[in-house]
Amino acid sequence: MRKISIILGLIFAVLVVILSVLPLYKLSFIPAILALAFGLLAFFKSKNNQQSTHVIQVVFLITIIALSLATYKSIFSVKEVGDTKELKQLEQQRQEEAKEELEDLIIID
Incomplete structure (x- = not known):
């Protein structure tokens, strides 16, 4: 049971690191809890069997570092939405320019 827990902890810790670096950093909290x-x-x-805990400490270290990175990204990442009125005006202006260019073309049969 101890070895399975260590292996699953390492797998989830690596998954947390991968997800915390990607744009899907908000999903990294789920495997972090599992790790x-x-x-x-x-x-x-x-502790009950008085065995070494070095690998387990590595699992905790990796998970905490990845969690801190994901938390940092979730707090300090800003997503701004542009002004839609300006975008609509720019789109209308481009459509008018395209119409003028099409009107200026002479089609020869």
């Missing part, structure tokens, strides 16, 4: 849960399970199993 921490499996890490805690493995930690308590190791």
Whole structure:
């Protein structure tokens, strides 16, 4: 049970790192919770059997670093929406220019 928990913790920790770097950083919180849960399970199993916890500490470290990166991105990323009136005016202006260019063309049969 301890080895399975460590392996699953490592897999989820790597998944958290990958998702926290991608634009899908908001999805990285779900595997982070799973990585921490499996890490805690493995930690308590190791403490009961008095085994080494170095790999489990790596799982916690990787997960915490990736979580801090995802949290930073979620707090400080700003998404601005442009003024739609200006965009509509620009689109209408381009359509008028396109119509004028089409009117200026002479079609020869």
